[in-house]
Amino acid sequence: MITHETLKSLPAGVQAPPYDINGIKPGIVHFGVGNFFRAHEAFYVEQILKDDPNWGIIGVGLTGSDRSKKKAEEFKKQDCLFSLTETAPSGKSTVRVMGALRDYLLAPADPEAVLKHLADPGIRIVSMTITEGGYNINETTGEFDLENKAVQQDLKTPETPSTIFGYVVEGLRRRRDAGGKAFTIMSCDNLRHNGNVARKAFLGYAKARDPELAKWIEENATFPNGMVDRITPTVSADIAKKLNEASGLHDDLPLVAEDFHQWVLEDSFADGRPALEKAGVQFVGDVTDYEHVKIRMLNAGHIMLCFPAVLAGFENVDHALADPDLRRILENFLNKDVIPTLKAPPGMTLEGYRDSVISRFSNPAMADQTLRISGDGSSKIQVFWTETVRKAFEGKRDLSRIAFGMASYLEMLRGKDETGGTYEPFEPTFGDNHKTLAKADDFESALKLPAFDAWRDLETSGLNNKVVELRKIIREKGVKAALPA
Ligand code: NAD
Incomplete structure (x- = not known):
């Protein structure tokens, strides 16, 4: 197990977070804390926290499955710390323990905790890796699918949502009512024009919930398109064992990725952004x-x-x-x-x-x-x-x-x-x-x-x-x- 305590005596060659973990404040909520998010967005954010501690990440899982519960327990036990092994085609590896993920919430267990974060003005970006199919776009019409049962339920009880659309739009409703700013909605899924897809999905839901709220979101939130790239395989129990043997860590959540990584992102943020260009993100007008x-x-x-x-x-x-x-x-x-x-x-x-x-x-x-x-x-x-x-x-x-x-x-x-x-x-x-x-x-x-x-x-x-x-x-x-x- 990795904890704050074990950070003080990491095995030789393993890099610790280069900042004081206790000084990190949350600035991002991320839905879908899978392997790709941990090896990509969290990896980039990790590198700027030393200079700007205001962008810690709160992870959110939306399903209440046994697998998700187990993952939540593992994150809690490890203070949300985990190791990333980056391996080049030559076999050369580096290992670091990352602290960018500062909390992990299982939404079905405590929906209000998630909504409080989404309403908090300190949160300025809501990002997601919820898979290509997670945006609930009907393939035939190309529009947000309002027939989806979970979406229909959220539309009936919008203040106690269960889908990502319900959570994000209720969070934005609370911000608007409090006179606050909207956040940036940033998709990191492998889709062409992922920001446009996210815009269609979240505005599609918001319009069905409340057209005025949808208008406020359209005018105040942004949905940057981004091209994301890093091959991040699934970690089997056998691979996890090998990673720990090689690093000398006892990590319950080890991760491996190639040494290559790329993130090309449109510079369109509703309420500021971390200086991710310092970590190698390419900001462009058109991806x-x-x-x-x-x-x-x-x-x-x-x-x-x-x-x-x-x-x-x-x-x-x-x-x-x-x-x-x-x-x-x-x-x-x-x-x-x-x-x-x-x-x-x-x-x-x-x-x-x-x-x-x-x-x-x-x-x-x-x-x-x-x-x-x-x-x-x-x-x-x-x-x-x-x-x-x-x-x-x-x-x-x-x-x-x-x-x-x-x-x-x-x-x-x-x-x-x-x-x-x-x-x-x-x-x-x-x-x-x-x-x-x-x-x-x-x-x-x-x-x-x-x-x-x-x-x-x-x-x-x-x-x-x-x-x-x-x-x-x-x-x-x-x-x-x-x-x-
Ligand atoms: P993963 O299975 O490790 O994680 C997927 C996460 O999404 C899980 O936490 C799951 O609970 C959540 N999720 C799935 N469907 C959801 C939904 N409908 N609503 C909310 N959450 C949902 O997979 P991964 O390797 O992290 O890949 C996730 C996505 O990242 C891919 O679909 C792809 O778009 C993108 N991506 C992955 C890679 C890669 O090499 N793995 C590379 C580039 C981009």
Whole structure:
């Protein structure tokens, strides 16, 4: 266990918080205290607390599940301290104990404590990592889903909420009634224009609750867009044991992340912000180009590597990348399909970014799983590949690698790899009709799946014929026989 006491005698090589923990005042409330938040936002804030102690973070968990209760107990026992091991692809590691998280509240156990913090003028930012699906946007309408049962309940009893929308808007209501300022609502989820998505969600709820309050929020709160990046894997009990053995700590909440980290953020804050630029955050007027580069190179490359890797029987991303054929498909995809149709934002080169992505994927300390990366492939293809595919059609460019990626994805959905292993593909958006199409033995039915929807309006028979041809080769001769030149 790590506590204030153990901070006085940390093992050699472990960095302690470089400030007086007792002098930190809360300035941020964060919803969704998962591993990514701890390795990213908390890591950046950690570095500025020495100069400005007004930005300590209060973490909030919204679910009352046994897992959440256990996490809350562990945070309390450790005074919310935890260690972060940052590991480079070379294997070189640094370990620090972080103190930026100053309290952790389980909302169902004490909702009023959460609301008091949200109403406190000292809290100037409310941030969140609640996953891509956490914003309750209806996929068909593109609007905030007011039919959601928990949302409907919050609208009936808005002063005793249970959803993040209910809490945040009730907190803002109290601030407005007290004549105070609004806070910044800062999404750190991996979404394109995450601030705009958050704006739609919170204002969608607020308008249904009270249009005047919604107007006040619209005029006073801000929702900066941000591009967030740091590969932060799940920590199994086995990995936790190894991390503690290496650090010499007895941490119940150890964390590992790659040494790379990036946060590009719009400088739009309602009531001030920490000087995060001192910790390396890039403040820009528009994050769009940065988002494009990350999504079309890192995220798109990840699935281009992992779909065939799953079929070939590779469990870990770094092992897949060590295979020369799989490495070649990733490199050719980035070099020939993505880079020529992408614009580099200021201060970045696409070739430099490509090299860093390949080096990051090869990091053995992440032990990242090919099945995890391939999961929800249907949504990922639509978000990560669409622009590259449409640009290939527009420019009459070579579609052979896209066809190979799609064929690998469709064969992967059948749940069998080439070593005889079986697995259950994770496709959370699939209904029964999709599952039937995905498991069909023929090569054409699966062309109707939503993964193809984003370019269905174009003349795609050439691509589709190639996908069918490559699927046959994969099924008969294996995925490597289908690799494009
Ligand atoms: P995690 O499972 O460790 O944490 C997710 C947290 O969100 C948990 O605390 C969970 O209780 C909470 N949560 C989930 N759904 C919620 C909801 N509807 N309302 C409120 N809280 C909810 O996952 P993580 O690795 O921390 O990733 C979280 C998010 O961070 C991802 O979805 C992604 O958008 C972003 N991200 C992660 C990585 C990474 O490498 N892990 C990298 C970039 C961005």
